[in-house]
Amino acid sequence: RTYSEEVWIPDPEEVWKSAELLKDYKPGDKVLQLRLEEGKELEYCLDPKTKELPPLRNPDILVGENDLTALSYLHEPAVLHNLKVRFIDSKLIYTYCGIVLVAINPYEQLPIYGEDIINAYSGQNMGDMDPHIFAVAEEAYKQMARDERNQSIIVSGESGAGKTVSAKYAMRYFATVSGSASEANVEEKVLASNPIMESIGNAKTTRNDNSSRFGKYIEIGFDKRYRIIGANMRTYLLEKSRVVFQAEEERNYHIFYQLCASAALPEFKTLRLGMTFTVVMLCDCRDKAASLSFLRISDSYQMGIFRILAGILHLGNVEFASRDSDSCTVPPKHEPLTIFCDLMGVEYEEMSHWLCHRKLATATETYIKPISKLHAINARDALAKHIYANLFNWIVDHVNKALHATVKQHSFIGVLDIYGFETFEINSFEQFCINYANEKLQQQFNMHVFKLEQEEYMKEQIPWTLIDFYDNQPCINLIEAKMGVLDLLDEECKMPKGSDDSWAQKLYNTHLNKCALFEKPRMSNKAFIIKHFADKVEYQCEGFLEKNKDTVYEEQIKVLKSSKFKLLLELFQDEEKVLSPTSATPSGRVPLSRMPIKPAKARPGQASKEHKKTVGHQFRNSLHLLMETLNATTPHYVRCIKPNDFKFPFTFDEKRAVQQLRACGVLETIRISAAGFPSRWTYQEFFSRYRVLMKQKDVLGDRKQTCKNVLEKLIQDKDKYQFGKTKIFFRAGQVAYLEKIRADKLRAACIRIQKTIRGWLMRKKYMRMRRAAITIQRHVRGYQARCYATFLRRTRAAITIQKFQRMYVVRKRYRCMRDATIALQALLRGYMVRNKYQMMLREHKCVVLQKHVRGWLARRRYRRTLRAIVYLQCCYRRMMAKRELKKLKIEARSVERYKKLHIGLENKIMQLQRKIDEQVTAPQPQSLGWNSHFGSLLSVAESMEKKLVEETKQLELDLNDERLRYQNLLNEFSRLEERYDDLKDEMNLMVVKSSNISVFLSFPSLFPIFTHCRASLCCGRGALLDLPLLFLKQEPSEKKAALDMSLFLKLQKRVSELEQEKQSLQDELDRKEEQALRAKAKYESLKRQELESENKKLKNELNELQKALTETRAPEVTAPGAPAYRVLLDQLTSVSEELEVRKEEVLILRSQLVSQKEAIQPKVNPTVQSPQDYHMLNEDGELWLAYEGLKQANRLLESQLQSQKKSHENELESLRGEIQSLKEENNRQQQLLAQNLQLPPEARIEASLQHEITRLTNENLDLMEQLEKQDKTVRKLKKQLKVFAKKIGELEVGQMENTSPGQIIDEPIRPVNIPRKEKDFQGMLEYKKEDEQKLVKNLILELKPRGVAVNLIPGLPAYILFMCVRHADYLNDDQKVRSLLTSTINGIKKVLKKRGDDFETVSFWLSNTCRFLHCLKQYSGEEGFMKHNTPRQNEHCLTNFDLAEYRQVLSDLAIQIYQQLVRVLENILQPMIVSGMLEHETIQGVSGVKPTGLRKRTSSIADEGTYTLDSIIRQLNSFHSVMCQHGMDPELIKQVVKQMFYIIGAITLNNLLLRKDMCSWSKGMQIRYNVSQLEEWLRDKNLMNSGAKETLEPLIQAAQLLQVKKKTDEDAEAICSMCNALTTAQIVKVLNLYTPVNEFEERVLVSFIRTIQVRLRDRKDSPQLLMDAKHIFPVTFPFNPSSLALETIQIPASLGLGFISRV
DSSP states (O other): OOTTOEEEEEETTTEEEEEEESSOOOTTOOEEEEEETTSOEEEEEOOTTTOOOOOBOOOGGGTTOSBGGGSSSOSHHHHHHHHHIIIIISOOOEEEETTEEEEEOOSSOOSOSSHHHHHHHTTOOTTTSOOOHHHHHHHHHHHHHHHOOOEEEEEEESTTSSHHHHHHHHHHHHHHHHOBSSTTOHHHHHHHHHHHHHHHHEEOOSSOTTEEOSEEEEEEEEOTTOOEEEEEEEEEOOOGGGGTOOOTTOOOBHHHHHHHHTTTSGGGGGGOOOOOOOOTTOOOHHHHHHHHHHTTOOHHHHHHHHHHHHHHHHHHTOOOEEEETTEEEOOTTOHHHHHHHHHHTOOHHHHHHHHHEEEEEOSSOEEEEEOOHHHHHHHHHHHHHHHHHHHHHHHHHHHHHHTOOSSOOOEEEEEEEOOOOOOOSSBOHHHHHHHHHHHHHHHHHHHHHHHHHHHHHHHTTOOOOOOOOOOOHHHHHHHHSTTSHHHHHHHHHHSTTOOHHHHHHHHHHHHTTTOTTEEOOTTOSSEEEEEOSSOEEEEEOTTHHHHHHTOOOHHHHHHHHTOSOHHHHHHTSOOOOOOOOOOOOTTSOOOGGGSOOOOSSOOTTSOHHHHTSOHHHHHHHHHHHHHHHHHTSEEEEEEEEOOOSSOOTTOOOHHHHHHHHHHHTHHHHHHHHHHSOOEEEEHHHHHHHSGGGSOGGGOOSOHHHHHHHHHHHHOOOGGGEEEOSSEEEEOTTHHHHHHHHHHHHHHHHHHHHHHHHHHHHHHHHHHHHHHHHHHHHHHHHHHHHHHHHHHHHHHHHHHHHHHHHHHHHHHHHHHHHHHHHHHHHHHHHHHHHHHHHHHHHHHHHHHHHHHHHHHHHHHHHHHHHHHHHHHHHHHHHHHHHHHHHHHHHHHHHHHHHHHHHHHHHHHHHHHHHHHHHHHHHSOOOOOHHHHHHHHHHHHHHHHHHHHHHHHHHHHHHHHHHHHHHHHHHHHHHHHHHHHHHHHHHHHHHHHHHHHTHHHHHTSGGGHHHHHHHHHHHHHOGGGGGHHHHHHHHOOTTOOOOOOOHHHHHHHHHHHHHHHHHHHHHHHHHHHHHHHHHHHHHHHHHHHHHHHHHHHHHHHHHHHHHHHHHHHOOOHHHHSTTSHHHHHHHHHHHHHHHHHHHHHHHHHHHHHHHHHHHHHHOTTOOOOOOOHHHHHHHGGGSHHHHHHHHHHHHHHHHHHHHHHHHHHHHHHHHHHHHHHHHHHHHHHHHHHHHHHHHHSOHHHHHHHHHHHHHHHHHHHHHHHHHHHHHHHHHHHHHHHHHHHHHHHHHHHHHHHHHOOOOOOOOSSSOOOOOOOOOOOOOOSOEEOOGGGHHHHHIIIIITOOHHHHHHHSOTTHHHHHHHHHHHHHHHTTOHHHHHHHHHHHHHHHHHHHHHSTTOHHHHHHHHHHHHHHHHHHHHTSOOGGGOTTOOHHHHHTSOOSOOOHHHHHHHHHHHHHHHHHHHHHHHHHHHHHHIIIIIISOSSTTSSOOOOOOSSOOOOSSOOSSSOOHHHHHHHHHHHHHHHHHTTOOHHHHHHHHHHHHHHHHHHHHHHHHTOGGGOSHHHHHHHHHHHHHHHHHHHHTTOGGGSHHHHTHHHHHHHHHHHSOOSSHHHHHHHHHHOSSSOHHHHHHHHHHOOOSSTTSOOOOHHHHHHHHHHTTTOOOOOOOSOOTTOOOOOOOOOOOOOOOGGGOOOOGGGOOTTOEEO
16 A cells, blocks of 8 residues: 555445545555545554455546446445445446346436337347446346346335336336237236236335335246236235234335225225225225226225225224133124125135134044134134135236236246345344245355356456355255255144244254354343344244244135125135246246246135145245246346335435345345456557557557567566456556556656646746736836926916816806896796787687687588588499499499490391302202212211201200209399499498598597497488487587697508508509409400301312312222322311311300300390201211200300309309408497497597598408409419410411312322421320329339439339320320329338338438429429429419329329338437447547447447447438438438437437436547538538538537536536527536546536536426437428429330320
8 A cells, every 4th residue: 555545444334435545555564644535544453363454545547437346446345435436426226236126216206218228129139328227227138138148127126115116117118118018008918917916916115115015036038029918926924924913113014005095985884994094105996906907806896895995904903801811702783794795705604713712623523712812813814814815816817817828928028026134133934934035046156256257257258266155055944954954844834832932942953053053042041043144133933833834714714705796705715836947948037928827825714734834834935936937937136125215205225235245145246246357458458548558659550469468567476367369357446556557647748748838838928927917017107207397388378277167167156147137037027918918819819719719610520421421322322323333344344344245246247148058059060970979978967867867856945944043043143243342342432431430530529439430330221311310319518628730640640541551452462353254255256257257168178179079080090099089088077177176166166155145145045046047067077066065065064154143153152151241340339439428538539530540441351352362363264365375376377387288180190288387396295094003003003213313313103103194184084084193192102111221212202292392383284393493394284183192192192102111210319329420439549449348349440340420421421422412302311310310319418318328428539520520511411401410519518518617607608508409408418428538537526516407497398308319300391393394204114104195
């Protein structure tokens, strides 16, 4: 020991105290000079026998480690201090100690068991995260899946240490992580069984409010996919004595108090408990009933359980009366016994008899013997305990049945929640069994630790030396071997007169002075002492025999078996014998089906032989069965520590903690590890940590050889370390020695750096000060000289100034006093005279003014009233005139307009008819061939004529009906239109009246008249006559308060402005409507004239051809087979086709004209043409075309009538709504008037003005809304007009380019072609209906994204699909559109379901889905989406269908694909984030690696299989390039990047909050550097405005928090203002976890953390510790039109779409 080293010395209060050596220790010294932490110096005497030095203290850098085995010095004070620092300072309750998890009960609810914490620990290595019960559970679950071996978690500790809670959280972890293999919710049943078992097996003790009074081993079964399929529970040693006896300040089992608390409920009235009280922290029995129902225990059984529990309570109240010393009796009609018998269903007489008697059987006879009162009470208590124990076992059996697996079990994880080592002032049979079980478990634990240590040495090829460890087999032999304590106890129980005293004597005779572990107390002959592994325990022999025999009289059991109570009979049924399990399978797994339930005790209600099995024998058998199970599994140990006996939160009692650490085997683990090589480093970690101790020439390419060379120089004794295959093993203390050398080296380097920097700073400071001093001296001396000269000048000048100043002041004072006196006199005299004059003048003028004003006011009031009445009359007359004018306009429009439209058409028809008649009458000599041809045509015409006449008659009838219906609709529309105009005029009248409000506001006396007039106007026109009367009734003598006229003028001006704006908007609306109507009429007239001229032209050409044929009389030329005939026939056919196209358009226009004419003349019946007319009209097959056109016209009329009917109904509905709104407005005005009349004048005027402004504003908004609707209508009409204009243009071009055939000559005869214009590609793709599935298959299901993205344009599938939709829309085929869109959506879903984990596939279809959605918007024809289109793109808009609903479906699909893309991103990035952002040292050498202990964390050095920050950036580049190749929208890429960065930040911060080894200054620098690299990536990709950087703000602030100064209040204020993106829980957690890596860093004081908490107390943020890494930001798809022209898109042959064609 050297100077300034710190050691631990024993202390009676704190167990161990830290002290510092003041003097070097030399061999032979008997005293050490020490100084305690509080500054006190003392002399520590060494033990003269052992001369053992006090243990050394670990460096501060190693204090607070996650694993105790990482400490350099492994001994009791180091373990105790490390646990205390973690528990008190860092608020960390879990610590690793090798393979053991030490859990300290905080006596406080901590937010570390939520769903987010479970997800954070799921899938992680045990050493990568901070110690936690979830880490142990995850390790067990992972080893079960990896090694195919069953696992066990052994949870032990004192009562109140938190065993049950730890076991509960472990089971919750399994239930959450694995889930259920079926829909039976087995994991929920496992968790639901916990409250039931706690209720019937837990009780309040002096050490714990919820102490488990039984042990249990729960096996959770898993299938081959490692999902929970079932569970099984075994219980051990229920403390039955608590049913009838509780120590002071202890309570019975919870269920009894819960039952009594629920006694007032109706369903529990029959239990006749008779009292109610509340027990703190306990629920009532209805909650337990819900859990029982969930575990499939019926309501009748539940009520039966409560009956039995109530019966036990009543049985405890049964009293006995002594008749003599050997007999007793139950009082007659004893109420508690009566209730007990009623509840149990047994006879009162029999039960009362056998409670006071017992049956004795001898070899010859059987007789009944009365028993004393004391024996009767014992028998009563034994019966109650026996009933409760059987009920407990019955409930356990039914819970196991509910949790039983329905399928074959593959493996299991067992959770053992068993009592720890116990020692009290009085220890009885229960403590003996508990400590016996702990001896067995400790032996198994020691063997497992020894085995793991040996395996580690052999794996690393380190020479194995035998390690001596405590073997407690002798203690176990003392208890369970032949002639052991249990064996002698069972033997004594078989003796007829056996007693506790005789048993004690047998123990003394057998083991005293023969076994070193057995002792006899000096002052007692009824006790014995056993030296357990934890401590010596003195057991009192009294009660051992009685508790071991567990005697219950058979007669009482028989009475209960005779009950009619079904559940009670089930409790006492004979049980089948349970065989012990077979040996473990070769793989080490013990199937659940071969592990039958083994209760802790046999049920005494069996046959007489069965009663001979003692409790000790049963417990020993069940314990052996448990050990067989544990030995066949891989154990995991959780040791629960109780920090204090007072249940104070985060209070650490060193004495109690050391006792439990010794008892639970933690120190034994430390001792075994310390006996060998406890500190173990990998070569890479050693190199990284101690690189500073090496010179450049010592660093070789081989890390292993480098470490060997350095160690040989640093540590001379080669026995202090060993080189393994992958690790270096160090003896205890060697790591501390290396840390000291490293710290000295760093300190020397720091001193040298400080020396140089300080010298440079001081020199720089000296030179700066010298230059400044010289400059200051020069300026000061000059300043002083200038100041002296100035002083002399100022002194001389001051004397002169004073002389003149004094003279001036005296003279001025005199003149001022004189002038003031004269002025005061003049003013006072004039003031008095003027006042008198003004008073006389004012009185005279007031009289004159009053006379004129009163007359003027009366005249003005009369004139205004007269003007208002005249104006109202004018408005009413104007409204009536408008109605009349509208009627006249309607009549004129309905007749004259349609006459003008039809004049030209009728003239044209007459001309055509006359021309046809002339052709028929004219002589037309023709050849025989033509005669036969026309004969056949005439015969066909005659056959069609009859059919046409009949159909024409029917159509005429239908047409007449439609005309009548249409005329009725017109009349109804006219009536509604008149009504609408009336209402509109009334509204305008009201608005005009409101504009005149300023007239009435000029004088307050007129306002009530104005408001009353307003209300009258709302009620109707008749109320106008009341207005003059109201004015006449006003009394001019009323006094009104003055008003703010400026306010009224402003309001009046605002009202006039609103009226003008409204009028201008209305005028604009009317003007646009007129423009649209004129444009439509002009287009229709142009279209009709063009078609008629084209038809006439074609007729002329046809007549010329016929005439030419007629003039050519040569039979060889006109014969049907002649060449000329064929040429003319071909030309005739082509002309006929062109004529048919034109006729269709003419017929559509004719149908519209007919409908308009019918509207004008509905009663005029059309004349029926004669058959001759039909014959003449059928010259070119026009009769059939006319018939078809008539049918089309009929259909068109029907559609128009339906649409008009629908519009009329809508308009009627809107008018009704307006009427209703007007009625509501009228009522509201009346209410407002009534309210205003009750207010004073000022408030009345203000309220009315406010209401009027509100009303005008609402009307203005309504008018603006109407204007917007009209604008939309105008835009729609303009779009239709453009389409029609385009068609007209195409027709004109076609007419110009079509050439008429030339003159026909005889020889040579050449084919004459009529040229036709080649149509341009219209951006549509045509396919057949049966090829739809083939299209979806080739374009969606079998398309490879990689080839498309590289070789073709982005979004090509979306363009192809949209062009197919365009063609279906062009054909007006709604079925085809619907089918194609549905198949496309289903195909995308199918391909994503099949290849949903491939990023390229998901990205590709997200891009194409968005592009398809944008195409549907861009070409929808809506004005908002057409702003960026070219004129050619506007021509490609959809014309027939509105696909807004499918756009919504595609938007939802895109959202689903986006969420799937995020999940794929997360799955790819998640394995990289922690390694790349936290563990990997991007800046080499900044942070050294600290010792990690047995639980090795993931190495921070980049190996081949580890991820680095470059890996993350490469992956981000890959994601970005793929999305860009697929043509994804830039805004969508920004949202994806933002989501990726949020995932990176959230996962990194969550791991930082759960890893103490990552919370250091150097790690904060690493994180900030990594974040800067990510920001640089964002800048390179121009994504800084995507919001991704903001998602990293919590991580950035956490890194800054690790680096900032954390000492003073100013630092706390700076931290609170800086960390606004972190929650209070996260800030405090980081500060608690902050761990120095080097000696130069300082720990965060607890007081500083308290200061932070106080400052952040008022901050309202989430109490959640971890960020939600699964959170997905809402996604939006901004409209992004494409500039690509559809007609330029080429379909590559590689897509296999040859069956579609361009249109």
